[in-house]
Amino acid sequence: xxxxxxxxxxxxxxxxxxxxxxxxxxxxxxxxxxxxxxxxxxxxxxxxxxxxxxxxxxxxxxxxxxxxxxxxxxxxxxxxxxxxxxxxxxxxxxxxxxxxxxxxxxxxxxxxxxxxxxxxxxxxxxxxxxxxxxxxxxxxxxxxxxxxxxxxxxxxxxxxxxxxxxxxxxxxxxxxxxxxxxxxxxxxxxxxxxxxxxxxxxxxxxxxxxxxxxxxxxxxxxxxxxxxxxxxxxxxxxxxxxxxxxxxxxxxxxxxxxxxxxxxxxxxxxxxxxxxxxxxxxxxxxxxxxxxxxxxxxxxxxxxxxxxxxxxxxxxxxxxxxxxxxxxxxxxxxxxxxxxxxxxxxxxxxxxxxxxxxxxxxxxxxxxxxxxxxxxxxxxxxxxxxxxxxxxxxxxxxxxxxxxxxxxxxxxxxxxxxxxxxxxxxxxxxxxxxxxxxxxxxxxxxxxxxxxxxxxxxxxxxxxxxx
Ligand SMILES: *Cc1c(COP(=O)(O)O)cnc(C)c1O
Numbered sequence: 001x002x003x004x005x006x007x008x009x010x011x012x013x014x015x016x017x018x019x020x021x022x023x024x025x026x027x028x029x030x031x032x033x034x035x036x037x038x039x040x041x042x043x044x045x046x047x048x049x050x051x052x053x054x055x056x057x058x059x060x061x062x063x064x065x066x067x068x069x070x071x072x073x074x075x076x077x078x079x080x081x082x083x084x085x086x087x088x089x090x091x092x093x094x095x096x097x098x099x100x101x102x103x104x105x106x107x108x109x110x111x112x113x114x115x116x117x118x119x120x121x122x123x124x125x126x127x128x129x130x131x132x133x134x135x136x137x138x139x140x141x142x143x144x145x146x147x148x149x150x151x152x153x154x155x156x157x158x159x160x161x162x163x164x165x166x167x168x169x170x171x172x173x174x175x176x177x178x179x180x181x182x183x184x185x186x187x188x189x190x191x192x193x194x195x196x197x198x199x200x201x202x203x204x205x206x207x208x209x210x211x212x213x214x215x216x217x218x219x220x221x222x223x224x225x226x227x228x229x230x231x232x233x234x235x236x237x238x239x240x241x242x243x244x245x246x247x248x249x250x251x252x253x254x255x256x257x258x259x260x261x262x263x264x265x266x267x268x269x270x271x272x273x274x275x276x277x278x279x280x281x282x283x284x285x286x287x288x289x290x291x292x293x294x295x296x297x298x299x300x301x302x303x304x305x306x307x308x309x310x311x312x313x314x315x316x317x318x319x320x321x322x323x324x325x326x327x328x329x330x331x332x333x334x335x336x337x338x339x340x341x342x343x344x345x346x347x348x349x350x351x352x353x354x355x356x357x358x359x360x361x362x363x364x365x366x367x368x369x370x371x372x373x374x375x376x377x378x379x380x381x382x383x384x385x386x387x388x389x390x391x392x393x394x395x396x397x398x399x400x401x402x403x404x405x406x407x408x409x410x411x412x413x414x415x416x417x418x419x420x421x422x423x424x425x426x427x428x429x430x431x432x433x434x435x436x437x438x439x440x441x442x443x444x445x446x447x448x449x450x451x452x453x454x455x456x457x458x459x460x461x462x463x464x465x466x467x
Protein backbone atom coordinates (compact mmCIF):
# COMPACT_ATOMS: atom_id res chain seq x y z
CA UNK A 1 0.00 0.00 0.00
CA UNK A 2 1.66 3.19 -1.20
CA UNK A 3 0.42 6.79 -1.31
CA UNK A 4 -3.24 7.75 -1.58
CA UNK A 5 -5.13 7.61 1.67
CA UNK A 6 -2.26 5.90 3.43
CA UNK A 7 0.85 7.98 2.71
CA UNK A 8 2.46 6.94 5.96
CA UNK A 9 2.39 3.28 5.06
CA UNK A 10 5.79 3.66 3.39
CA UNK A 11 7.38 5.24 6.42
CA UNK A 12 8.83 2.40 8.40
CA UNK A 13 11.67 4.18 10.21
CA UNK A 14 9.90 3.68 13.54
CA UNK A 15 10.50 -0.05 13.17
CA UNK A 16 13.77 -0.40 11.32
CA UNK A 17 16.11 2.11 12.92
CA UNK A 18 16.92 3.15 16.43
CA UNK A 19 15.65 6.72 16.50
CA UNK A 20 17.93 9.47 17.72
CA UNK A 21 16.95 11.62 20.68
CA UNK A 22 16.04 14.40 18.24
CA UNK A 23 13.80 12.10 16.22
CA UNK A 24 12.04 10.86 19.32
CA UNK A 25 11.38 14.43 20.40
CA UNK A 26 10.06 15.34 16.96
CA UNK A 27 7.78 12.30 16.86
CA UNK A 28 6.63 13.07 20.39
CA UNK A 29 5.66 16.61 19.36
CA UNK A 30 4.02 15.53 16.11
CA UNK A 31 2.35 12.25 16.93
CA UNK A 32 1.66 11.99 20.64
CA UNK A 33 -1.27 14.17 21.63
CA UNK A 34 -0.63 14.78 25.32
CA UNK A 35 -3.35 15.06 27.96
CA UNK A 36 -4.16 18.56 29.26
CA UNK A 37 -1.22 19.91 27.29
CA UNK A 38 -0.99 22.80 24.83
CA UNK A 39 0.80 20.95 22.05
CA UNK A 40 1.87 24.18 20.31
CA UNK A 41 4.01 24.96 23.36
CA UNK A 42 4.89 21.44 24.42
CA UNK A 43 8.54 20.82 25.25
CA UNK A 44 9.29 17.09 25.18
CA UNK A 45 10.48 15.43 28.34
CA UNK A 46 11.27 11.80 27.70
CA UNK A 47 11.51 9.70 30.84
CA UNK A 48 13.24 6.47 29.94
CA UNK A 49 13.61 4.64 33.23
CA UNK A 50 13.27 5.01 36.95
CA UNK A 51 14.30 3.54 40.28
CA UNK A 52 12.75 4.24 43.65
CA UNK A 53 11.43 7.81 43.63
CA UNK A 54 13.85 8.91 40.90
CA UNK A 55 12.97 9.29 37.23
CA UNK A 56 15.72 9.33 34.59
CA UNK A 57 15.33 10.96 31.17
CA UNK A 58 16.86 9.89 27.85
CA UNK A 59 19.89 12.09 28.53
CA UNK A 60 20.51 10.42 31.86
CA UNK A 61 19.28 13.39 33.90
CA UNK A 62 17.63 12.35 37.18
CA UNK A 63 14.53 13.90 38.72
CA UNK A 64 12.72 13.22 41.99
CA UNK A 65 9.14 12.20 41.23
CA UNK A 66 7.45 14.97 43.27
CA UNK A 67 3.90 14.20 42.12
CA UNK A 68 4.07 10.40 41.98
CA UNK A 69 3.84 10.35 38.16
CA UNK A 70 0.53 12.18 38.45
CA UNK A 71 -0.66 11.01 41.87
CA UNK A 72 -0.42 7.28 41.29
CA UNK A 73 2.99 5.90 42.25
CA UNK A 74 3.05 4.54 45.81
CA UNK A 75 6.10 2.40 46.61
CA UNK A 76 8.52 3.92 44.13
CA UNK A 77 9.35 2.70 40.62
CA UNK A 78 10.70 -0.74 39.76
CA UNK A 79 9.83 -2.10 43.19
CA UNK A 80 11.20 -5.67 43.15
CA UNK A 81 8.10 -7.16 44.79
CA UNK A 82 5.66 -5.63 42.28
CA UNK A 83 7.95 -6.26 39.28
CA UNK A 84 8.18 -9.93 40.25
CA UNK A 85 4.41 -10.25 40.70
CA UNK A 86 3.79 -8.88 37.21
CA UNK A 87 6.41 -11.22 35.70
CA UNK A 88 4.86 -14.22 37.45
CA UNK A 89 1.43 -13.31 36.13
CA UNK A 90 2.83 -12.66 32.67
CA UNK A 91 4.15 -16.25 32.57
CA UNK A 92 0.55 -17.45 33.11
CA UNK A 93 -1.59 -15.06 31.05
CA UNK A 94 -1.64 -11.32 30.40
CA UNK A 95 -5.34 -10.86 29.83
CA UNK A 96 -8.58 -12.79 30.02
CA UNK A 97 -12.05 -11.28 30.04
CA UNK A 98 -14.14 -10.53 33.11
CA UNK A 99 -17.37 -10.63 31.11
CA UNK A 100 -18.90 -13.85 32.35
CA UNK A 101 -15.52 -15.34 33.30
CA UNK A 102 -12.70 -14.70 35.72
CA UNK A 103 -9.08 -15.25 36.69
CA UNK A 104 -7.62 -16.35 40.05
CA UNK A 105 -5.50 -13.20 40.43
CA UNK A 106 -8.46 -10.89 39.82
CA UNK A 107 -10.57 -12.90 42.28
CA UNK A 108 -7.89 -12.64 44.95
CA UNK A 109 -7.65 -8.88 44.46
CA UNK A 110 -11.41 -8.45 44.84
CA UNK A 111 -11.27 -10.47 48.05
CA UNK A 112 -8.36 -8.38 49.40
CA UNK A 113 -10.14 -5.10 48.63
CA UNK A 114 -13.28 -6.31 50.39
CA UNK A 115 -11.16 -7.25 53.43
CA UNK A 116 -9.68 -3.76 53.56
CA UNK A 117 -12.83 -1.72 52.85
CA UNK A 118 -15.64 -0.88 55.28
CA UNK A 119 -17.81 -3.87 56.17
CA UNK A 120 -20.70 -3.58 53.76
CA UNK A 121 -18.63 -2.93 50.60
CA UNK A 122 -18.56 -6.56 49.50
CA UNK A 123 -18.74 -6.30 45.72
CA UNK A 124 -16.05 -5.05 43.35
CA UNK A 125 -16.59 -3.90 39.78
CA UNK A 126 -13.30 -3.47 37.91
CA UNK A 127 -12.58 -0.97 35.17
CA UNK A 128 -9.47 0.60 33.69
CA UNK A 129 -9.34 4.19 34.93
CA UNK A 130 -10.69 6.46 37.63
CA UNK A 131 -13.20 8.21 35.38
CA UNK A 132 -14.77 4.87 34.57
CA UNK A 133 -14.91 3.88 38.23
CA UNK A 134 -17.03 6.99 38.85
CA UNK A 135 -19.21 6.38 35.77
CA UNK A 136 -19.84 2.88 37.09
CA UNK A 137 -20.93 4.17 40.49
CA UNK A 138 -23.21 6.79 38.89
CA UNK A 139 -24.90 4.24 36.65
CA UNK A 140 -25.18 1.64 39.41
CA UNK A 141 -26.85 4.18 41.70
CA UNK A 142 -29.33 5.06 38.96
CA UNK A 143 -30.14 1.45 38.10
CA UNK A 144 -30.35 0.56 41.80
CA UNK A 145 -33.23 2.96 42.42
CA UNK A 146 -35.11 1.56 39.41
CA UNK A 147 -34.69 -2.04 40.51
CA UNK A 148 -34.78 -2.12 44.29
CA UNK A 149 -37.77 -3.59 46.12
CA UNK A 150 -39.48 -0.24 46.57
CA UNK A 151 -38.32 1.42 43.35
CA UNK A 152 -37.73 5.18 43.21
CA UNK A 153 -37.58 5.78 39.44
CA UNK A 154 -37.71 9.55 39.96
CA UNK A 155 -34.24 9.48 41.46
CA UNK A 156 -32.38 10.33 38.28
CA UNK A 157 -30.14 13.19 39.42
CA UNK A 158 -26.87 13.59 41.23
CA UNK A 159 -25.69 15.98 43.88
CA UNK A 160 -22.09 17.15 43.51
CA UNK A 161 -19.75 19.78 44.91
CA UNK A 162 -18.56 22.92 43.21
CA UNK A 163 -15.01 22.54 41.87
CA UNK A 164 -15.36 18.76 41.95
CA UNK A 165 -13.21 16.63 39.67
CA UNK A 166 -14.26 13.08 38.93
CA UNK A 167 -12.56 12.40 35.60
CA UNK A 168 -12.92 13.29 31.93
CA UNK A 169 -15.59 11.02 30.48
CA UNK A 170 -18.89 12.81 29.90
CA UNK A 171 -20.68 11.42 32.95
CA UNK A 172 -17.79 12.21 35.25
CA UNK A 173 -17.43 15.64 33.64
CA UNK A 174 -21.14 16.26 34.26
CA UNK A 175 -20.70 15.75 37.99
CA UNK A 176 -17.40 17.63 37.87
CA UNK A 177 -17.29 21.35 38.41
CA UNK A 178 -13.85 22.69 37.52
CA UNK A 179 -14.89 25.60 35.31
CA UNK A 180 -11.59 25.77 33.44
CA UNK A 181 -11.70 22.12 32.34
CA UNK A 182 -15.43 21.62 32.00
CA UNK A 183 -17.07 24.79 30.62
CA UNK A 184 -16.26 23.83 27.02
CA UNK A 185 -18.41 20.70 27.14
CA UNK A 186 -21.34 22.26 28.95
CA UNK A 187 -23.90 21.61 26.12
CA UNK A 188 -23.15 17.89 26.29
CA UNK A 189 -23.56 17.45 30.02
CA UNK A 190 -26.51 16.33 32.13
CA UNK A 191 -27.92 18.56 34.87
CA UNK A 192 -26.48 18.18 38.34
CA UNK A 193 -27.65 19.64 41.64
CA UNK A 194 -24.69 21.55 42.99
CA UNK A 195 -23.62 22.61 46.47
CA UNK A 196 -20.66 24.85 47.30
CA UNK A 197 -17.33 23.22 48.13
CA UNK A 198 -16.53 23.57 51.84
CA UNK A 199 -13.82 26.18 51.47
CA UNK A 200 -11.50 27.02 54.32
CA UNK A 201 -9.00 29.56 52.94
CA UNK A 202 -11.61 31.27 50.79
CA UNK A 203 -14.44 30.46 53.18
CA UNK A 204 -17.30 32.76 54.19
CA UNK A 205 -16.49 35.82 56.28
CA UNK A 206 -17.60 35.67 59.87
CA UNK A 207 -17.76 31.88 60.20
CA UNK A 208 -15.12 30.65 62.66
CA UNK A 209 -13.03 27.66 61.44
CA UNK A 210 -14.60 25.20 63.86
CA UNK A 211 -18.08 26.09 62.55
CA UNK A 212 -17.22 25.74 58.85
CA UNK A 213 -18.26 22.09 58.50
CA UNK A 214 -21.66 22.79 60.05
CA UNK A 215 -22.08 25.89 57.93
CA UNK A 216 -21.55 23.95 54.70
CA UNK A 217 -23.52 20.92 55.87
CA UNK A 218 -26.52 23.18 56.50
CA UNK A 219 -26.36 24.24 52.85
CA UNK A 220 -26.34 20.60 51.76
CA UNK A 221 -29.28 19.83 54.03
CA UNK A 222 -31.30 22.67 52.51
CA UNK A 223 -30.72 21.26 49.02
CA UNK A 224 -31.53 17.70 50.12
CA UNK A 225 -34.76 18.85 51.77
CA UNK A 226 -35.86 20.27 48.44
CA UNK A 227 -34.49 17.75 45.98
CA UNK A 228 -33.98 14.40 47.72
CA UNK A 229 -36.89 12.84 45.81
CA UNK A 230 -35.01 13.25 42.55
CA UNK A 231 -31.43 12.65 43.75
CA UNK A 232 -29.96 9.15 43.41
CA UNK A 233 -26.51 9.87 44.80
CA UNK A 234 -24.12 12.41 46.21
CA UNK A 235 -20.70 12.05 44.61
CA UNK A 236 -17.70 13.64 46.28
CA UNK A 237 -13.97 13.41 46.96
CA UNK A 238 -13.44 12.61 50.67
CA UNK A 239 -11.19 14.98 52.67
CA UNK A 240 -9.38 16.59 49.73
CA UNK A 241 -10.68 17.99 46.45
CA UNK A 242 -7.48 17.27 44.64
CA UNK A 243 -7.75 18.70 41.12
CA UNK A 244 -9.55 21.78 42.49
CA UNK A 245 -6.21 22.75 44.05
CA UNK A 246 -5.80 20.34 46.98
CA UNK A 247 -8.73 21.86 48.87
CA UNK A 248 -8.73 20.19 52.27
CA UNK A 249 -12.22 19.95 53.75
CA UNK A 250 -12.98 20.99 57.33
CA UNK A 251 -13.01 18.08 59.76
CA UNK A 252 -16.44 16.54 60.23
CA UNK A 253 -17.75 17.48 56.80
CA UNK A 254 -17.49 13.96 55.36
CA UNK A 255 -19.12 12.42 58.43
CA UNK A 256 -21.90 15.00 58.21
CA UNK A 257 -22.52 14.19 54.55
CA UNK A 258 -22.81 10.50 55.40
CA UNK A 259 -25.45 11.28 58.04
CA UNK A 260 -27.41 13.56 55.71
CA UNK A 261 -27.37 11.13 52.77
CA UNK A 262 -28.62 8.33 55.06
CA UNK A 263 -31.40 10.54 56.39
CA UNK A 264 -32.59 11.52 52.90
CA UNK A 265 -32.20 8.10 51.18
CA UNK A 266 -29.44 9.30 48.87
CA UNK A 267 -26.47 7.04 48.07
CA UNK A 268 -22.97 8.28 48.89
CA UNK A 269 -20.28 7.80 46.24
CA UNK A 270 -16.81 8.32 47.72
CA UNK A 271 -14.41 9.08 44.88
CA UNK A 272 -11.10 8.04 46.42
CA UNK A 273 -9.32 7.79 43.09
CA UNK A 274 -6.80 10.42 44.26
CA UNK A 275 -6.94 10.15 48.05
CA UNK A 276 -7.26 6.37 48.41
CA UNK A 277 -4.55 3.72 48.66
CA UNK A 278 -2.65 5.23 51.56
CA UNK A 279 -2.14 8.78 50.33
CA UNK A 280 -3.77 10.40 53.39
CA UNK A 281 -1.96 8.22 55.92
CA UNK A 282 -4.80 5.67 56.15
CA UNK A 283 -5.62 3.12 53.45
CA UNK A 284 -8.84 4.96 52.62
CA UNK A 285 -9.66 8.60 53.34
CA UNK A 286 -13.12 7.62 54.61
CA UNK A 287 -11.45 5.88 57.57
CA UNK A 288 -10.41 9.25 59.03
CA UNK A 289 -14.06 10.04 59.76
CA UNK A 290 -15.22 6.47 60.24
CA UNK A 291 -17.48 6.65 57.21
CA UNK A 292 -18.76 3.70 55.16
CA UNK A 293 -19.92 5.00 51.77
CA UNK A 294 -22.32 3.14 49.48
CA UNK A 295 -19.73 3.21 46.69
CA UNK A 296 -15.96 3.49 46.97
CA UNK A 297 -14.11 4.43 43.77
CA UNK A 298 -10.42 3.54 43.52
CA UNK A 299 -7.94 4.14 40.72
CA UNK A 300 -4.60 5.90 40.39
CA UNK A 301 -2.63 4.25 43.25
CA UNK A 302 -4.48 0.92 43.15
CA UNK A 303 -1.68 -0.89 41.28
CA UNK A 304 1.01 1.08 43.10
CA UNK A 305 1.06 3.33 40.04
CA UNK A 306 2.12 0.52 37.69
CA UNK A 307 -0.78 -0.34 35.42
CA UNK A 308 -4.22 1.04 34.61
CA UNK A 309 -6.81 -0.45 36.92
CA UNK A 310 -9.76 0.99 38.80
CA UNK A 311 -12.42 -0.45 41.05
CA UNK A 312 -15.89 0.50 42.20
CA UNK A 313 -16.83 -1.18 45.47
CA UNK A 314 -20.56 -1.40 46.18
CA UNK A 315 -22.63 -2.49 49.16
CA UNK A 316 -24.58 -5.72 49.38
CA UNK A 317 -27.78 -3.64 49.55
CA UNK A 318 -26.99 -2.21 46.11
CA UNK A 319 -25.78 -5.52 44.69
CA UNK A 320 -28.96 -7.37 45.65
CA UNK A 321 -31.07 -5.03 43.51
CA UNK A 322 -29.26 -6.39 40.43
CA UNK A 323 -29.90 -10.09 41.13
CA UNK A 324 -32.43 -12.17 39.20
CA UNK A 325 -32.62 -14.45 36.20
CA UNK A 326 -31.21 -13.37 32.84
CA UNK A 327 -34.80 -13.24 31.62
CA UNK A 328 -35.49 -10.48 34.16
CA UNK A 329 -32.80 -8.26 32.66
CA UNK A 330 -31.57 -6.87 35.97
CA UNK A 331 -27.82 -7.28 35.46
CA UNK A 332 -25.62 -4.20 35.43
CA UNK A 333 -25.48 -2.97 31.84
CA UNK A 334 -21.89 -1.83 31.72
CA UNK A 335 -18.43 -3.27 31.13
CA UNK A 336 -14.89 -2.52 30.03
CA UNK A 337 -12.81 -4.86 27.89
CA UNK A 338 -9.79 -4.76 30.18
CA UNK A 339 -11.64 -4.47 33.49
CA UNK A 340 -9.97 -6.68 36.08
CA UNK A 341 -6.97 -7.34 33.82
CA UNK A 342 -4.85 -10.03 35.57
CA UNK A 343 -1.50 -8.26 35.07
CA UNK A 344 -2.86 -5.11 36.67
CA UNK A 345 -4.55 -7.17 39.39
CA UNK A 346 -1.22 -8.88 40.14
CA UNK A 347 0.41 -5.46 40.51
CA UNK A 348 -2.39 -4.29 42.80
CA UNK A 349 -2.18 -7.40 44.99
CA UNK A 350 1.59 -6.98 45.28
CA UNK A 351 1.21 -3.28 46.09
CA UNK A 352 -1.26 -4.05 48.87
CA UNK A 353 1.12 -6.72 50.19
CA UNK A 354 3.96 -4.18 50.28
CA UNK A 355 1.81 -1.96 52.51
CA UNK A 356 1.92 -4.74 55.12
CA UNK A 357 5.43 -6.04 54.57
CA UNK A 358 7.07 -2.61 54.70
CA UNK A 359 4.71 -1.04 57.27
CA UNK A 360 4.10 1.73 54.79
CA UNK A 361 1.33 3.56 56.67
CA UNK A 362 3.21 3.59 59.98
CA UNK A 363 6.38 4.75 58.23
CA UNK A 364 4.53 7.70 56.72
CA UNK A 365 4.14 9.44 60.08
CA UNK A 366 7.58 11.12 60.22
CA UNK A 367 7.30 12.04 56.53
CA UNK A 368 3.92 13.70 57.06
CA UNK A 369 5.40 15.64 59.99
CA UNK A 370 8.45 16.67 57.97
CA UNK A 371 6.23 17.88 55.13
CA UNK A 372 4.24 19.94 57.65
CA UNK A 373 7.44 21.56 58.96
CA UNK A 374 8.47 22.57 55.46
CA UNK A 375 5.02 23.93 54.69
CA UNK A 376 4.97 26.00 57.89
CA UNK A 377 8.21 27.66 56.79
CA UNK A 378 7.07 28.21 53.22
CA UNK A 379 3.77 29.70 54.44
CA UNK A 380 5.74 32.79 55.51
CA UNK A 381 6.72 33.74 51.97
CA UNK A 382 4.97 36.99 51.02
CA UNK A 383 3.04 35.59 48.06
CA UNK A 384 2.08 32.28 49.63
CA UNK A 385 -1.60 32.73 50.45
CA UNK A 386 -2.28 29.31 51.90
CA UNK A 387 -0.64 25.95 52.53
CA UNK A 388 -2.82 22.85 52.76
CA UNK A 389 -1.93 19.31 53.72
CA UNK A 390 -3.55 15.94 54.27
CA UNK A 391 -1.13 13.06 54.77
CA UNK A 392 1.39 13.14 51.92
CA UNK A 393 -0.80 15.44 49.83
CA UNK A 394 0.05 19.13 49.87
CA UNK A 395 -0.89 22.27 47.99
CA UNK A 396 0.77 25.68 48.21
CA UNK A 397 -1.43 28.46 46.84
CA UNK A 398 0.34 31.52 45.42
CA UNK A 399 -1.56 34.80 45.42
CA UNK A 400 -0.83 38.21 43.96
CA UNK A 401 -2.02 39.96 47.09
CA UNK A 402 -2.17 38.00 50.34
CA UNK A 403 -4.28 40.69 52.02
CA UNK A 404 -7.15 40.38 49.53
CA UNK A 405 -6.32 36.79 48.41
CA UNK A 406 -6.32 38.18 44.87
CA UNK A 407 -5.03 35.37 42.63
CA UNK A 408 -2.29 35.80 40.08
CA UNK A 409 -3.76 36.11 36.59
CA UNK A 410 -4.01 32.66 35.05
CA UNK A 411 -1.91 33.48 31.99
CA UNK A 412 1.12 34.43 34.11
CA UNK A 413 1.56 30.73 34.92
CA UNK A 414 3.26 31.34 38.25
CA UNK A 415 2.78 27.75 39.29
CA UNK A 416 4.43 26.52 36.11
CA UNK A 417 7.32 28.95 36.71
CA UNK A 418 7.90 27.45 40.15
CA UNK A 419 7.94 23.98 38.64
CA UNK A 420 10.42 25.05 35.94
CA UNK A 421 12.89 26.16 38.59
CA UNK A 422 12.33 22.94 40.53
CA UNK A 423 12.92 20.91 37.39
CA UNK A 424 16.28 22.60 36.88
CA UNK A 425 17.10 21.44 40.40
CA UNK A 426 16.13 17.87 39.60
CA UNK A 427 12.59 17.78 40.96
CA UNK A 428 9.62 17.01 38.73
CA UNK A 429 6.32 18.64 39.67
CA UNK A 430 3.09 19.63 37.93
CA UNK A 431 1.06 22.54 39.31
CA UNK A 432 -2.68 23.17 39.35
CA UNK A 433 -2.75 26.77 38.18
CA UNK A 434 -1.41 28.86 41.06
CA UNK A 435 -1.26 25.88 43.39
CA UNK A 436 2.02 24.00 43.71
CA UNK A 437 1.23 20.33 44.26
CA UNK A 438 3.49 18.12 46.35
CA UNK A 439 2.38 14.51 46.29
CA UNK A 440 5.43 12.22 46.37
CA UNK A 441 5.36 8.42 46.42
CA UNK A 442 4.73 7.11 49.94
CA UNK A 443 8.19 5.53 49.68
CA UNK A 444 9.86 8.95 49.60
CA UNK A 445 12.70 9.31 52.12
CA UNK A 446 13.07 12.25 54.50
CA UNK A 447 16.19 13.38 52.61
CA UNK A 448 14.32 13.25 49.29
CA UNK A 449 11.42 15.15 50.79
CA UNK A 450 13.86 17.83 51.95
CA UNK A 451 15.22 18.13 48.41
CA UNK A 452 11.75 18.45 46.90
CA UNK A 453 10.72 21.18 49.31
CA UNK A 454 14.02 23.04 48.91
CA UNK A 455 13.44 23.13 45.16
CA UNK A 456 9.85 24.30 45.69
CA UNK A 457 11.06 27.03 48.01
CA UNK A 458 13.64 28.29 45.50
CA UNK A 459 11.01 28.15 42.79
CA UNK A 460 8.56 30.22 44.82
CA UNK A 461 11.24 32.79 45.66
CA UNK A 462 12.09 33.17 41.95
CA UNK A 463 8.60 33.05 40.50
CA UNK A 464 7.16 35.65 42.88
CA UNK A 465 10.14 37.99 42.93
CA UNK A 466 8.95 40.70 40.50
CA UNK A 467 5.47 40.87 41.94
C1 LIG B 1 -7.68 11.46 38.57
C2 LIG B 1 -9.04 11.43 39.14
C3 LIG B 1 -10.11 10.81 38.48
C4 LIG B 1 -9.96 10.25 37.08
O1 LIG B 1 -9.10 9.18 37.00
P1 LIG B 1 -8.49 8.78 35.56
O2 LIG B 1 -7.76 7.50 35.83
O3 LIG B 1 -7.60 9.90 35.15
O4 LIG B 1 -9.64 8.61 34.65
C5 LIG B 1 -11.32 10.72 39.11
N1 LIG B 1 -11.50 11.25 40.34
C6 LIG B 1 -10.53 11.87 41.00
C7 LIG B 1 -10.78 12.40 42.36
C8 LIG B 1 -9.26 12.00 40.43
O5 LIG B 1 -8.29 12.65 41.06
